[in-house]
Amino acid sequence: MKKTIVIVDDHILIAKALQSIISNFNSFEVLYECENGKELQAKFKVKSNIPDIVLLDISMPIMNGFETAEWIKANHPNVLIMALSMQDDEQSVIKMIKNGAKAYLLKNSHPVELETTLNTLVKNGFYYPDWVTSTLCDNLVKNQIEKSKINFSPREIEFLKYTVTELTYKEIADKMCCSPRTIEGYRDHLFEKLELKTRVGLAVFAIKNEYT
Template sequence: MKKTIVLVDDHTLIAKALEGIIDHFADFEVIYCAENGQDLIDKFAVNRRIPEIILLDISMPVMDGFETALWLTENHPEIKVMALSMQDDDQSVIRMIKNGAKGYLLKNSHPKDLENALSELVKEGFYYPDWASKIIFSNAKGQTKSIKGTKISEREKEFLSYAATELSYKEIAIEMGCSPRTVESYRDALCEKFDLKTRVGLAIFAIKNGFAET
């Protein structure tokens, strides 16, 4: 069954073009479009289908992408939000991620890159291209969680060395010679110890504390 997508973009021609592109993907389908965040909320209210993924523009009238991402995080955390924008500045990337976006892609990306990004978003729960990852890591400077007085086991340190890689949790388990459930227990323990919420947060923590390399 195809993963359902809603496009939120105030440029109708762009939204329709994207819809046509995505509907040729084997595993994804666009079920409807919205012109801005408020239009999306209104459509949810009249029992439109709740999608699994939302591709969200940033610059929109009435309710922009930043506000919309935050609203979705607070009201529909099960939806995976990916920013799809022309804005590639540090502030926009960091703010969208802080507001709950699990991915970021530029509108001038090739259709195959979009399909790959959507697949990674479903598989891993997040997708950030290299340029966006560099912004995330560089802006994490000064935001490192303190590890003083908090015990980290050798196996947790080993897990952190893989956290900033592209390996899935299943692949990390193979590298560590343990079960995926054990890897998840390392992840959950570290997230609880250092108040981390996402794999991106884990990756930043690992790099800034010297457990992983950039």
């Protein structure tokens, strides 16, 4: 049986193009498209309208992708959320992951990559961009990294909590009453301990291990 998908995007041409592309995939089918989160909420009142996967744009009027993902996570936790956006900044990725997105793909991706992403999402329960390291992804699946097995200082734990926010490193330094250089030290120590290379990786680890 094919996995069902709902597309939420205020650009109708893009939504229709996605529907056409996905119609050629062997394992997936599109139930319908919505222009924003409010419209999706109304559709979800009918049980048969609840899909396996929601492809979710971020920048939308009325109810954006961040708000929509948070609502789906709270009310329909079994629905897989995949962000599909032009926004590739760390803050957007971190916020979407925190709000429940299990996958993130850019709109300029090739259709083959879209199909691969969907298959990986269904199989593994997640898909993140290449710059979220393969080490992190492996650990998300195998649960090899556990907070009980790694010694963190209280200040490193405090810094971890801030990685999931939209604060810059300088703003985090202000919050923690220390210098940006000290913050860089905490970041680099955590990179080494967790074998990560990006703030997104730290944020996903913090969310997964409930440091938020």
